[in-house]
Amino acid sequence: MPQNRRPHGPTRRALIAGGAAAAVAAGAAACTATGASTVNSGPTIPPAEGKVQLTYWAWLKDLQKVCDVFNASQDRIQVDANWIPSGDSGGYAKILSAVAAGGGPDIAQVELRQIPEAALSGSLIDLSRYGAAEHEGLFDPSAWSQVKVQDQIWGIPQDTGPSAFFYNREVLEGELGQTPPATWDEFKELAGVGTEAGKKILSLDPSDGSVMNMWAMQKGANWYQPQDGGWIVSMADDASLQVAEYWDGMIAEGLVGTSFAPFSAPWMAACGSGDVFGYVGGSWADALIEGVPGGSGKWAVAPMPRWDDGYASGMLGGSSAAVMANSKHPAEALEFLIWMCTDPAGIDAMIENSGIGWSPAKDYIGAVREKPSEFSSGQNYNTEVIAAMAAGQNLDWVWSPVTQRANAALGDGMNAAVTGTKKLVDVLPEVQDKVVEIMRKIGLDVEVAR
Amino acid sequence: MSKSKAPWILMGPFLILFVFTMVVPIIIAIVQSFMTVERKGLLGEEGVTSQFAGLDNYIAALTNPNFTASIGRMLLFGVVQVTVMIAAATILALLLESAAAKWPGLFRSAYFLPYGIPGVIATILWSFLYVPGLSPIVDVLGMIGIEVDFLSPGNVLWAIANIVTWTYTGYNMLIIIAQLKSIPGELYEAAKIDGAGPWRIVTSIQLPLIRPALMLTIIFSIIGTLQLFAEPRILKLVSTGITSEYTPNMSAYAYAFQYNDIGMAAAQAVIIAVVAFVLSAIALGLSNRGKKGGRTR
Numbered sequence: 183m184p185q186n187r188r189p190h191g192p193t194r195r196a197l198i199a200g201g202a203a204a205a206v207a208a209g210a211a212a213c214t215a216t217g218a219s220t221v222n223s224g225p226t227i228p229p230a231e232g233k234v235q236l237t238y239w240a241w242l243k244d245l246q247k248v249c250d251v252f253n254a255s256q257d258r259i260q261v262d263a264n265w266i267p268s269g270d271s272g273g274y275a276k277i278l279s280a281v282a283a284g285g286g287p288d289i290a291q292v293e294l295r296q297i298p299e300a301a302l303s304g305s306l307i308d309l310s311r312y313g314a315a316e317h318e319g320l321f322d323p324s325a326w327s328q329v330k331v332q333d334q335i336w337g338i339p340q341d342t343g344p345s346a347f348f349y350n351r352e353v354l355e356g357e358l359g360q361t362p363p364a365t366w367d368e369f370k371e372l373a374g375v376g377t378e379a380g381k382k383i384l385s386l387d388p389s390d391g392s393v394m395n396m397w398a399m400q401k402g403a404n405w406y407q408p409q410d411g412g413w414i415v416s417m418a419d420d421a422s423l424q425v426a427e428y429w430d431g432m433i434a435e436g437l438v439g440t441s442f443a444p445f446s447a448p449w450m451a452a453c454g455s456g457d458v459f460g461y462v463g464g465s466w467a468d469a470l471i472e473g474v475p476g477g478s479g480k481w482a483v484a485p486m487p488r489w490d491d492g493y494a495s496g497m498l499g500g501s502s503a504a505v506m507a508n509s510k511h512p513a514e515a516l517e518f519l520i521w522m523c524t525d526p527a528g529i530d531a532m533i534e535n536s537g538i539g540w541s542p543a544k545d546y547i548g549a550v551r552e553k554p555s556e557f558s559s560g561q562n563y564n565t566e567v568i569a570a571m572a573a574g575q576n577l578d579w580v581w582s583p584v585t586q587r588a589n590a591a592l593g594d595g596m597n598a599a600v601t602g603t604k605k606l607v608d609v610l611p612e613v614q615d616k617v618v619e620i621m622r623k624i625g626l627d628v629e630v631a632r
Numbered sequence: 633m634s635k636s637k638a639p640w641i642l643m644g645p646f647l648i649l650f651v652f653t654m655v656v657p658i659i660i661a662i663v664q665s666f667m668t669v670e671r672k673g674l675l676g677e678e679g680v681t682s683q684f685a686g687l688d689n690y691i692a693a694l695t696n697p698n699f700t701a702s703i704g705r706m707l708l709f710g711v712v713q714v715t716v717m718i719a720a721a722t723i724l725a726l727l728l729e730s731a732a733a734k735w736p737g738l739f740r741s742a743y744f745l746p747y748g749i750p751g752v753i754a755t756i757l758w759s760f761l762y763v764p765g766l767s768p769i770v771d772v773l774g775m776i777g778i779e780v781d782f783l784s785p786g787n788v789l790w791a792i793a794n795i796v797t798w799t800y801t802g803y804n805m806l807i808i809i810a811q812l813k814s815i816p817g818e819l820y821e822a823a824k825i826d827g828a829g830p831w832r833i834v835t836s837i838q839l840p841l842i843r844p845a846l847m848l849t850i851i852f853s854i855i856g857t858l859q860l861f862a863e864p865r866i867l868k869l870v871s872t873g874i875t876s877e878y879t880p881n882m883s884a885y886a887y888a889f890q891y892n893d894i895g896m897a898a899a900q901a902v903i904i905a906v907v908a909f910v911l912s913a914i915a916l917g918l919s920n921r922g923k924k925g926g927r928t929r
Binding site: 222223270272274275278279298299301302303304308331332334386387388389408411412413440441442443446447448450451452454455583584586587590593594597600601623624625626 | 668675760783872
């Protein structure tokens, strides 16, 4: 039946060679596509004449409902929201890949700390070229300062995380008979009292370096400062080293838990049983702490403990909505974002549907947040505590162009500190060297502060 | 003419997918592993250039202590976990293939069942058994005075090993059973006539003849170990002991999608692939030699 003859079509070898040639061409094209765009140097894109459809990728819950409020308020701009996994859980991978491939959304959620790094990757549009600076007065200064690098504006702040001390009042005041600590020295004493009773004032995730940023910026450190066309890095200044020394002491004396991360399942269980009775971090923690089993009516909020110098609070978390490099409608995207992030209707919709962190708008914290909280047994902590934390921020802080690497290196250092092989006071200079080396390797002009 | 085209038409759908989802990405990755991106100015606004970097990315990958530590960690993991798993798989296979086994079909499927559960789901389920405060195992051990933290930096590697062992023991057992079934019946008969007991049959007949299957499962398990990703990545959510570069693949993932250094990630991926390729070649060589030895007996 079958004649065993060679097919006359393309030979196997020719086909493979052809495929390889096509693939090399595709590969070369992919290489030039990565981040080499002129979107921030060429002419700006003028506003569109007719109707505009915008896509918005974010991991905010029910964001479409927020967009719908805007969509119903006018008929020129329609915004479609798409849910993506949160940044480090795959969201950034998705955004970066889509933009590198020449597509992606008009707007995407980018954490505040991630903004310079995302800008460096060529994924964002500099909104200062579209008149974003005119709207500065509508925003809380602590929110606005986080999206700026010199005069460049790389996103619109969508929420922030001014830090405070969240605590289980029943344990801290009831069982331990203490009051919330006003200073870091008092915080350490309280941690000691808790440890003696078999309880931890907080549980650190030693692999998460972001908390060290929060501690340092509160003390007045400014790790990354843009100057002229380059960066000045100072991760090992006096303020930072004092903070490192303090936490070296806390870790060495076993005053903080280090075996599970805040808001992880074991943390929730430990908070439910009272074994962990506090947390220092962004205001958005309130919504997560409401998930502590049996926690209703027990938790309260106090200001972040202070140093003699520095600021009232640091910043942990918070996001921006950034306009992506491949967007055809940056002007319309900016218009929508200014509405969403400053208009009381936008803020209230974001709080109600998406449960955002602290409002980025000036003088408007959201209608529901002006009322006392049921979970915190009637304490009106947003107006009493968090508002002051937001007002007491280090406005000079600028995020790193290599935040992920810096935080990973800090996390490695904290892990080493927890296992007792290093001290944080030695980790900071080491991380600084590493960060400077990485920044130089990608071509940036860097100096170490003296 | 039409006959000669038929195979290509039939293979077309496969070839198109294969070329665009396997061949092209592999070539892109290899090209990118020799490139670096350099950015000038504060945030790259003064120009971004992509340039040929020679072996810089490979040197950087191999001198990155986190990456080399992750490879070392996986080798340690492999030595312990693969040994335990293959021993368990062999014992289960021998027991199920022994004459005295009751309901071997039922038990075979039962042992194989965990393989059908995706790694992510299995890890989430196991994490509930590890997390203090949720885990009944931790509670019971605590009641009798044993305080364990499965997720501490020192233990979490073995917590992962346990999940992997649970998932893949049944799968490896099946491969070994397949080889056991191919042992001709007359060998057993001859052994019985010579007065061999069950233990002697295991050591002198079954174990030597399943050696190719054992080598295959061992080497493939080591390769699988090198590529570990889903289990540690999921367990990272509940354990502080897992860093962002805990395994070689997690390191490549971090460089690609968190550190935005595609060149370095590509170089790491190539290194992982080369190591896996070498191990696969060894596996195939060994199993082929085993087969030849069997035939010329």
